[in-house]
Amino acid sequence: MKLLMENWRRFLNEQGEEKVVVNKILNVPDYEQFVSQLGDAVNDPRVKAVLGSGLKDGNPGDETVGVSGGGGPCTQFLPIQNEIDLSKSLGYAATKPALVPKILQGGPISAADMGGSPIVSASDRYIVDGHHRWSQVYMINPDAAIETMDIKIADPEVALRAMQAAIAAVQGVVPSQEVEKGMNVFNMSSEAMTQWMQKNLGDQFIKLFVANSDAQDANGVIEQILFNISLMRENNKPVTDTTRGYMPQTGDPAQINKELAALKKGMINFKEPTE
Numbered sequence: 001m002k003l004l005m006e007n008w009r010r011f012l013n014e015q016g017e018e019k020v021v022v023n024k025i026l027n028v029p030d031y032e033q034f035v036s037q038l039g040d041a042v043n044d045p046r047v048k049a050v051l052g053s054g055l056k057d058g059n060p061g062d063e064t065v066g067v068s069g070g071g072g073p074c075t076q077f078l079p080i081q082n083e084i085d086l087s088k089s090l091g092y093a094a095t096k097p098a099l100v101p102k103i104l105q106g107g108p109i110s111a112a113d114m115g116g117s118p119i120v121s122a123s124d125r126y127i128v129d130g131h132h133r134w135s136q137v138y139m140i141n142p143d144a145a146i147e148t149m150d151i152k153i154a155d156p157e158v159a160l161r162a163m164q165a166a167i168a169a170v171q172g173v174v175p176s177q178e179v180e181k182g183m184n185v186f187n188m189s190s191e192a193m194t195q196w197m198q199k200n201l202g203d204q205f206i207k208l209f210v211a212n213s214d215a216q217d218a219n220g221v222i223e224q225i226l227f228n229i230s231l232m233r234e235n236n237k238p239v240t241d242t243t244r245g246y247m248p249q250t251g252d253p254a255q256i257n258k259e260l261a262a263l264k265k266g267m268i269n270f271k272e273p274t275e
Contacts, residue, residue: 022050022269031157035164035246039174051269052169052262064266065162070124070150071108074138075235077146079127080156081247082186082238083179086196089132090139090225097205100140104212108145109137116253120260121148122159126239129163129250135185138236139228140209149260156239158270163248165270166259175249186233190226197222 021041028034041047092114093099099113111118119130127134128151137144153159168174185193198218206218215221250256262268 021047026270031160031240031242032246034161035174035176038164038168039176042168042172042174045172048169048172051165052267053269063162063263063268063270065263065268066152067260067264068150068152069147070121071145071147072124073143073145074134075142075231076124077121077127077134078125078236079131079134079238080160080240081127081131081242081244082240083184083244084131084135084186085179085183085244086185086188086193087180087183087200089135089185090197091200092132093136093140094200094202094205097202097208100205100208101212103137103140103144104209106141106144107137108147110147111253117250117256118149118253119146120163120248120250120256121150122156123152123154124148124150125154126156126159128156128159129248131244131247135232138232139185139225142228142231149256151260151263160242160248162263162268162270163250163259166263166268167248167250167255169262169268170255170258171251175251176245176247177249179244185229186238193226193229194222197225 021044025034025037025041028037042051093103099109102113103109114133114136117130119133120128121130122128130148134146137146151159151162153162164174182188182192183196201218201221206221209215209221209224210217213221213224215224250259
């Protein structure tokens with residue numbers, strides 16, 4: 001352990017002040033502060049380079065992350081973020097209703113089905129990125145299977161930190177998105193959700209839902225979706241208090257592939273080396 005930490009300190013000293021900056025960020029205990037500081041620091045290309053040099057630190061193998069195809073029924077997964085925007089979730093299916101029959105028939109729903117970007121999960125248990133795609137399927141059919149790209153990290157916060165560091169190293173920024181005020185399905189009223197669905201679920205969505213389910217009409221479709229949301233709230237509660245603004249935004253499919261490949265190779269510095 002002594003030699004390992006000496007190697008780590010030598011790695012920092014040899015590469016300059018930016019290494020010290022990265023080290024301090026990695027040790028920030030509060031996750032949201034970690035994201036904020038990472039986002040500010042990565043504007044320096046030297047810091048970005050440090051984040052991608054995990055193979056050159058005191059323990060080159062300590063940040064290698066297993067990555068493989070994953071997936072399962074929506075009910076298998078737990079959201080990490082505590083906000084899901086109804087319009088960004090169910091709104092996708094509302095505008096692209098051709099996917100509804102496949103979801104109601106159980107899937108599996110692939111990245112290609114939802115625009116090309118894979119859902120990223122951790123230990124086939126937690127949703128790291130893709131909450132709105134996961135929840136969209138859940139709201140229509142909780143038992144439908146989704147396909148994911150899974151990173152083998154059991155702790156949800158460690159998974160978030162690793163993914164954010166990979167995003168910073170690949171994209172050179174730490175992007176964020178917000179949930180529209182009043183649209184979080186975890187605390188919206190049934191009345192508000194009903195009003196949104198009455199306004200936004202078009203005739204084709206209703207027709208396809210009815211044709212592939214026990215619902216008889218638009219009211220029945222809305223009742224089924226509300227029931228599914230109640231199941232989500234009860235059985236698939238968020239595992240952290242992290243808001244959407246601090247969640248990983250992995251980018252387009254090419255960027256995601258680079259980020260996951262970097263994690264798999266151990267290139268991303270997201271922790272100090274350990275014994």
